[in-house]
Structure formats: structure tokens, C-alpha cells
Amino acid sequence: MEPRKVVGSVDTGEFLVSLGASIGFLISLGSERIEFAWVAALLAGGVVAAPLAAWLVRKLPPRILGSAVGSVILITNAKTIVEAAGLAETAAVVAYVAIVGASLFLVARAIVLLRRDAQAAGATA
DSSP states (O other), X not given: OOHXXXXXXXXXXXXXXXXXXXXXHHHHHOSTTOOHHHHHHHHHHHHHHHHHHHHHHHHSOHHHHHHHHHHXXXXXXXXXXHHHHTOOHHHHHHHXXXXXXXXXXXXXXXXXXXXXXXXXXXXXX
């Protein structure tokens, strides 16, 4: 499946889940305990992020997009991974550095392989 279709489907699903959760919270908690400044900030972030994500999905090749998305997932979950492993402070720092390093390596490798494939295609044409 094309990455742009996957991202679009996931975005649509996330919107529906968020809408349902928001309605559930409003019904059960009421609106008096909601900080509307936070709601506005989250809404503004979504308004900016959605078109940016759609543009990136169209422009980035699937190989780079996959490596970048996987890297972001690893980096954002690094703390959970380290806590689940029960690492001491020094080992945790080493793990964080390793996760970021591996992520950067994988994105760079995807770029190098994409360029190599493009050069090979240009040489045979």
C-alpha cells in the first residue's frame, strides 16, 4: 500500500478515536474542569501538523519515510524502553545515545541506498 494512503487512513482513524474520546470526556467530566487553553493549543498543533504531514508523505520516498517514522517511534518511546529494561542511570544514558545513533544511522542509510539506486537507474538508462 502507498505510504500516503496508510498515513491518510491512520489520520482519519485517529480523528475518529479522538472525537469519540473527547465526547466521552465531556459527558463524564463536564466542561468545567477542562483547560480550554490546552484544547486550543492541541487544536492549533493539529491544524499545523496535518498539512505538513500530508506534504511530507507526498515528497519523501517510502524508504526514507519508513526509516524516519520508525526512528521517531523509537526515540519517543526510548524512556519506556529504558524503564522496562530496568537500566541504571549510566546504562540508560548509553541506551538513549544508542537509540538516537541507530536512528540517525538508519535514516542516513536509507538516503544513501536511495541515491545509489537512483545513480544505478541513471547509469542503465
